Amino acid sequence: MRVGLLFGSFNPIHIGHLILANYMATNTTLDTVWLVVSPQNPFKPSSSLLHEFDRLQMVRLAIADNAELGVTDIEFRMPKPSYTIDTLTYLQERYPTYQFALIMGEDNLATFHKWKNYEEILDHYEVLVYPRPGSAKAPDAISNHPRVQLVPAPLLDISATFIRKCLKAGKSTRYLLAEPVEEYITAKKLYR
Known part of the structure; x- marks a missing residue:
């Protein structure tokens, strides 16, 4: 089985993540995509992160109706911060x-x-790479490596940071979040 791994803090998971994961699972040679919920990214501060179990639950809710996608909490049991090679x-x-x-x-x-x-x-x-407009150019030795493949996946310019700001300000996040995720956030009064 060919499994794509999409790592992220998913703080919270939003439709941009879901569209990307689904596209990779259905439009590449992958059989499935697992979303790897990272407790702590070694390049980001952890102070703004929601508890890892809430983030995991939101991913589960978001992908519950999609057999092409899975989720793993493998990094929860690993030393923190976790590094991709170790995972x-x-x-x-x-x-x-x-x-x-x-x-x-x-x-x-x-x-x-x-x-x-x-x-x-x-x-x-x-390594399957999706475009990010405005990104710095990678060194040629990496971008031209035979195991690196650029995949023209559709992207939405949505960030979890933007969504958290909307939630904190009491603004609507309709269509930015899967409905079960939005309901979970509302019920638990997260990001307020």
Whole structure:
């Protein structure tokens, strides 16, 4: 089975994430896409993060009706901050017959050479890159690597930061969030 891994804090998961994950699962050679809920990104402060179990539950609610998508909390049980290579290694050991591919935005590709053991990722895993307008150019050695593939996925210029600001201000997030996610946020009074 070919599994694409879309890492993120999903704080909260929004329709941009869902459209991207679904596109990758249905328009590439992947069989499925797993959303990897990261407890802490080593490049971002954790102070603005909602509790990891709330973020996991929102992802579960958002993808419940889509058999092409899955979610994993694998990084919850790993040392923090978690590094992509460690997660990939752990998943490969746990699922030795699966082929994993990393899904990342073009903005991350530009700084990929700063990631822990990025060469090992390129040696063993396919990297599917979706466009991010205005991203810095990645070094040619990385962008032209045979395991790196640019996928022309549709993008919406929506950010979780924007959504959190709307929620804090009491503004509507209709159509920005899946309805079950919006209901969960409202019921638990999150991001207020």
